[in-house]
Amino acid sequence: MKKVKLIEVRSELGAGTRGASMGIDALKVAGWDKGSDYFKRFNSVSVPDLNYTLFDKDLFPHAHHIDSILTVQKNIANAVEQTIELGMFPLVLSGDHSNAHGTIAGIKAAYPDKELGVIWIDAHADIHSPYTSPSGNVHGMPLAMATNIDNLERQINDPEPETVFFWNSLKKLGYDGPKLKPEHLVYIVVRDTEEPEDYLMEKYGIKNFTYAEFATKGAKRVAAETLERLRDCDILYVSFDVDSLDSKFSKGTGTPVEIGLTVEEAKDLNFCLLQDPRVVCYEMTEINPTLDTENTMAENAFEILETATDAIIQRELKSTAIH
DSSP: OOOEEEEEEOOOTTOSSTTGGGHHHHHHHHHHHHTOOHHHHSEEEEEOOOGGGGGSOOOOTTSTTHHHHHHHHHHHHHHHHHHHHTTOEEEEEESSTTHHHHHHHHHHHHOTTSOEEEEEESSSOOOOOTTTOSSOOGGGOHHHHHHTOOOGGGOOOOOOHHHHHHHHHHHHTTSSSOSSOGGGEEEESOOOOOHHHHHHHHHHTOEEEOHHHHHHHOHHHHHHHHHHHTTTOSEEEEEEEGGGBBTTTOSSSSSOBSSOBOHHHHHHHHHHHTTSTTEEEEEEEOOOGGGOSTTHHHHHHHHHHHHHHHHHHHHHHHHHHHO
């Protein structure tokens, strides 16, 4: 049986609002308040962050802090790759969603010959590049790094050569070439996008299960259809951004958006997806307790985290029983 290993990534360099580096500690507080031994049950490793560079002048207007982000993502990729090579299941708890590309790079480094599918549960599409991003916040760019898509057809920015250098280095991290094909990406409840992202979703036919579709079909069926769409993939990665929750439940995140999942729906969805034996890594991200009252976001997220972890452990027990 694969043991779960927690990989804690406190970097918030990619976010536009400060505070997501405290998300992991907010989860721990939620665990203590609940009397849970969750954080004692699993080994964890903390990936060095470079959040102190937030005090420095940012030299990259179209991809803020991209130089430090490259360093952080190298560390994440190494931690994820090593965890997989030790036969463990990497469960990543991270500050902002740009870190997810480091996770993908680590997965691809561990499985260079496997076809990767990505399930992105998020209010945002996160497929901007420095050429198209209206904000320059790198947490809107991890899927463009993973798919190797600059989207020059929708270019609005002219990033400096230094920015382009770091951007191209990020795209090559862990694996030289696209780590993910656009047709192997499925979005769930993405509802706050910009035109360049809509263009790519249309161009590549990237599926997004809207909340209306989710509400009609239910978690179980959406999970089944998602996994069916990714039937040609050998391995899967599930990335859960807490802003996929409706803003009623997700004040404590940098970019809350209304008309999203309830906590129960998110639990059911994660549980169903993580039953698939192809899932090799799970990530939860973007909890920001500085925007919250009474740690509500982290408490909701902790419930979802416990459910997701149970699904992984149950699945591992099943696979051990079969062998």
